Amino acid sequence: MGKVRFSVSVSLDGFMAGPGQSVEDPLGKGGMQVHRWALELAAMRRMFGQPGGLVNASTPIIEDQFAGVGAILMGRNMFGGQPGDWGDGAWRGWWGEDPPYHLSVFVVTHHPRAPLAMQGGTTFHFVTEGVEAALARARAAAGEKDVLLSGGASVIRQCLAAGLVDELGISLAPVFLGRGERPFDDPALAALRLEQARVIEAPGVTHLRYRVVR
Amino acid sequence: MGKVRFSVSVSLDGFMAGPGQSVEDPLGKGGMQVHRWALELAAMRRMFGQPGGLVNASTPIIEDQFAGVGAILMGRNMFGGQPGDWGDGAWRGWWGEDPPYHLSVFVVTHHPRAPLAMQGGTTFHFVTEGVEAALARARAAAGEKDVLLSGGASVIRQCLAAGLVDELGISLAPVFLGRGERPFDDPALAALRLEQARVIEAPGVTHLRYRVVR
Numbered sequence: 001m002g003k004v005r006f007s008v009s010v011s012l013d014g015f016m017a018g019p020g021q022s023v024e025d026p027l028g029k030g031g032m033q034v035h036r037w038a039l040e041l042a043a044m045r046r047m048f049g050q051p052g053g054l055v056n057a058s059t060p061i062i063e064d065q066f067a068g069v070g071a072i073l074m075g076r077n078m079f080g081g082q083p084g085d086w087g088d089g090a091w092r093g094w095w096g097e098d099p100p101y102h103l104s105v106f107v108v109t110h111h112p113r114a115p116l117a118m119q120g121g122t123t124f125h126f127v128t129e130g131v132e133a134a135l136a137r138a139r140a141a142a143g144e145k146d147v148l149l150s151g152g153a154s155v156i157r158q159c160l161a162a163g164l165v166d167e168l169g170i171s172l173a174p175v176f177l178g179r180g181e182r183p184f185d186d187p188a189l190a191a192l193r194l195e196q197a198r199v200i201e202a203p204g205v206t207h208l209r210y211r212v213v214r
Numbered sequence: 215m216g217k218v219r220f221s222v223s224v225s226l227d228g229f230m231a232g233p234g235q236s237v238e239d240p241l242g243k244g245g246m247q248v249h250r251w252a253l254e255l256a257a258m259r260r261m262f263g264q265p266g267g268l269v270n271a272s273t274p275i276i277e278d279q280f281a282g283v284g285a286i287l288m289g290r291n292m293f294g295g296q297p298g299d300w301g302d303g304a305w306r307g308w309w310g311e312d313p314p315y316h317l318s319v320f321v322v323t324h325h326p327r328a329p330l331a332m333q334g335g336t337t338f339h340f341v342t343e344g345v346e347a348a349l350a351r352a353r354a355a356a357g358e359k360d361v362l363l364s365g366g367a368s369v370i371r372q373c374l375a376a377g378l379v380d381e382l383g384i385s386l387a388p389v390f391l392g393r394g395e396r397p398f399d400d401p402a403l404a405a406l407r408l409e410q411a412r413v414i415e416a417p418g419v420t421h422l423r424y425r426v427v428r
Contacts, residue, residue, distance in 0.1 A: 012384070012408075012424070013398040014228045030404060170226070172386075174424050178404030184227040190244060190392030194226075199415035206413050208420060210226070210388050 002142050004135065006149035006156050007065055007169030008183055009034045009205070015180035016153050021077065026094070033175040037205035038062060047100040057202035061171065070145025071138040072101055073131075075155040076109040079124060092116065093124065106138045108155060131158045153181035161188035168194070168210040216356050218349065220363035220370050221279055221383030222397055223248045223419070229394035230367050235291070240308070247389040251419035252276060261314040271416035275385065284359025285352040286315055287345075289369040290323040293338060306330065307338065320352045322369060345372045367395035375402035382408070382424040 010016050011034050018028030027035060038044050042053030043062040080093035093099070095118075102121040113126040127134035138147045149156055149165070159165050160183075198209040224230050225248050232242030241249060252258050256267030257276040294307035307313070309332075316335040327340040341348035352361045363370055363379070373379050374397075407427040414421040 012382075013396075013403060168226075172422070174408040174410040176398060176403035176406055176408075178401035182227075184390060187392035189227060189390035192390055194388040194390075196388040196415075196418060196420065199413065199420050201410075201413035204410060206410065206420070206422060208386070 001139070002068070002070060002144055002146040003166040004139070004147045004149065004159065004164055005167035005169065006151070006159075006165065007061070007171065008151060008156060009038065009171040009173055010183065011173055011175050011177045011180075013176045013178065014182045014184055015177040016151065016183050017181045018177050019179040021181070023080070023094075026077070028180050030175070030177045031180065034173045034177065037171065037173060037202065048096070054203075057200060058171075058205060058207065061169075061200070061202070061207050066101070066103075066148070068146050069103065069148045070142030072103055072105040072148050072150050073134055073138045073155060073159075074105060074107055074150045075152045076107060076111075078151050078155075079105075079107045079109075092118070095122070098122075104138070104141045105150075106134045106141070108134045131155055132162060132164070135159060135164055151183075153183040156183040157186050157189075160184070160192065161186045163192070163212075166212055167197070168208075168212070170208045170210070172206045172208060174204060215353070216282070216284060216358055216360040217380040218353070218361045218363065218373065218378055219381035219383065220365070220373075220379065221275070221385065222365060222370060223252065223385040223387055224397065225387055225389050225391045225394075227390045227392065228396045228398055229391040230365065230397050231395045232391050233393040235395070237294070237308075240291070242394050244389070244391045245394065248387045248391065251385065251387060251416065262310070268417075271414060272385075272419060272421065275383075275414070275416075275421050280315070280317075280362070282360050283317065283362045284356030286317055286319040286362050286364050287348055287352045287369060287373075288319060288321055288364045289366045290321060290325075292365050292369075293319075293321045293323075306332070309336070312336075318352070318355045319364075320348045320355070322348045345369055346376060346378070349373060349378055365397075367397040370397040371400050371403075374398070374406065375400045377406070377426075380426055381411070382422075382426070384422045384424070386420045386422060388418060 008016050018031040021028040040054050043059050045053040098119040099122040106125045116124040193213040194210045197211045200207040222230050232245040235242040254268050257273050259267040312333040313336040320339045330338040408424045411425045412423040
């Protein structure tokens, strides 16, 4: 069976997004600074059909993020908030008509909805039975491949606290946000045993990987 | 003028000590896991007159920690708590009769006390006018050399929030503590601009250094 893993960018004070997240400002106040290393990369811009951008030691982090991934799990806000829009099926998330996943994506939400098939092989499945049920469905869809937890903070925190994660990817940005969403803020996390697996220094960010030891 | 800097070990959730710190358990519950990389080193054991220990990529971090340092600033708990013992001058901190500093050490405290000269050149000065006053005295004592903030979390947080720190050293341990003392937990820190200066991967820890850009 594949691994359950995630890659998050966090500030030095542990925030992956700033305060005041909204549809207009999905990263919250200051959150752009945490994700700048990725947004500036040619590899990232290409995923959204944009030209230009940088090539550096972070490039393989972006290029390889979906390697070996068979399904994706995300929270409602990662799909694109606005539950009020869901009733009539008008809101199709903020990933565009051809989302960069090309896989089954399981969205944890309180709002039931039929699966939404997009261009390029991405289908969003909406799961209302909680994170563990959504992860079970993602695992089944992934088969021998990995499940990637793409966020937000709450989904990652819940999966970690339930002992369901095998590998942690942390991209540490040289910034303090002061407030916002912390994925690693739960006393239950103290039960995990980790080992440091890999460190990559890149311009304006350090990429860390840890394995959960069972 | 020298720099104001610190080196702290923190968990992945940002704690430098666990909950329940006391004289008997100065690192708090689980805190040992954050500092194990240092405590296992021959270079660290030698500072306390103990034989044996490891030599690895972390060794220079310990060996060089006092290089260029002219004075040290610490909180009361780093000196050694127990204010009740201070009245009669009996409590001489928990660094032994020959502390590993060999410098003037300024201790931020609410309890006035005459300077305490130890063996080997370490003198503890007790400052009751707050962190900024203590740092000003340490700067004056350090002259052209650096001031090292040796902790605890509160002293580091206050100096960072006041914009008084030039360089941050963070040794990131592969563990979650879940609770405890966070040095980087203050909305005021969002005002700092940082640049990533150095990354060293070592067994069971990653050593990061950041500079404050003004």
